[in-house]
Amino acid sequence: MEIGDIQGITSVVVLAEVAHRLMILEAISAFGFSSRTAVKQLKEHPLLVRQLVRYKAATEKIPAFRVSVEPLTATHFQSAQSLSASHGLLTNDSLTAVVMQALALADLASNDRDLSVVPGLTIWRPQP
Template sequence: MKFDELPAGESIFIDANIFVYHFTGVSEECTRFLSRCEEGAMAGYTTSQVVLEVMHRLMMLEAVHKGLVSPGNVAKRLKDHPEIVKSLSVYADNTLKIGAMGVSVVSLSSDHCSSARRFQQQYGLLTNDAALLAACQDAGCSNLATRDEDFLRVKGIRVYLPSDV
C-alpha cells in the first residue's frame, strides 16, 4: 500500500529506512509521510532499536558523504578511526529530531524479545525487523511503514511502502 492510502487518525509503526530516506533526501514520499505524523494526522511510533539503527546508518552515511572514509566496510573504518566519529554531528542532530516529528519512541522489553524470536521462526524475519513487529503488535497496531518487503510475509499487518525509492 502507498502512504497516502493510510487514513487520518490511524496509528503506524515506522521502520528505520523511512527515517534514513527522509534525512538523506532520497524520498520525498517519506518526507511527506513523516510530515503527516508531525502535523498529527496520524500517530507515528517507532522503537528505541530503530532509533539506534537510524543513528548508526546516518553516521556512516555522513562519514562517506564528507569524504572521511570511502564506501565499503564503513563501520570498521570508523571503529579504527575514533577521531572521525568524534568529528561527526549531523547524524546525531537529525536522529534527535525523531521525537519532535510526532513520533513516539517505544522501548523494547524482554517480552518483545520473546515475541521477536517467535516472529523470526514464523516469518523468517531478521532480528531488528522481528523486534519492530513485536512492538507493533504489542501496541495493537496493524500498520507498518517500511521499504522492507520482507514484512509482506506477515499476516495481519498492512505494509505501507514508498514508491519513489
C-alpha cells in the same frame, strides 16, 4: 487529512538503525569513505566517530515530528525470537513486528518488504 492528524510510533531499535545509517552516511560525506569501507574505517579510527555530529542532531529531531519512541523489554525480545523462527525474519525486523503487535498496530511505513510475511500487517511503501 490535516497536518498533525498522523501520529507516528517507532521503537528504539528502529531509531538505532536510523542513527547508524545516518552516521555512516555522514562519515562517507565528511571523510570520503566508500560505502563498502565506512564501517571498518570508523571502527579502526574511533576518534573520527567523535567528529560526527549531524547524525545525532538529525536523530534527536525525530520525536518532534510526532513520532513517539517505544522502549523494548526482555519479553519483546523473547517474542521476537519466536517470530523470527516461525517467519524467517531477522532480529530487528521481528522486534519491529512484536512491538507493533504489542501496541495493536497494523500499518507500517517502510521500504522494507521483509515484514510482509507477518499476518495482519499492511506495509505502506514510498511510491517512485
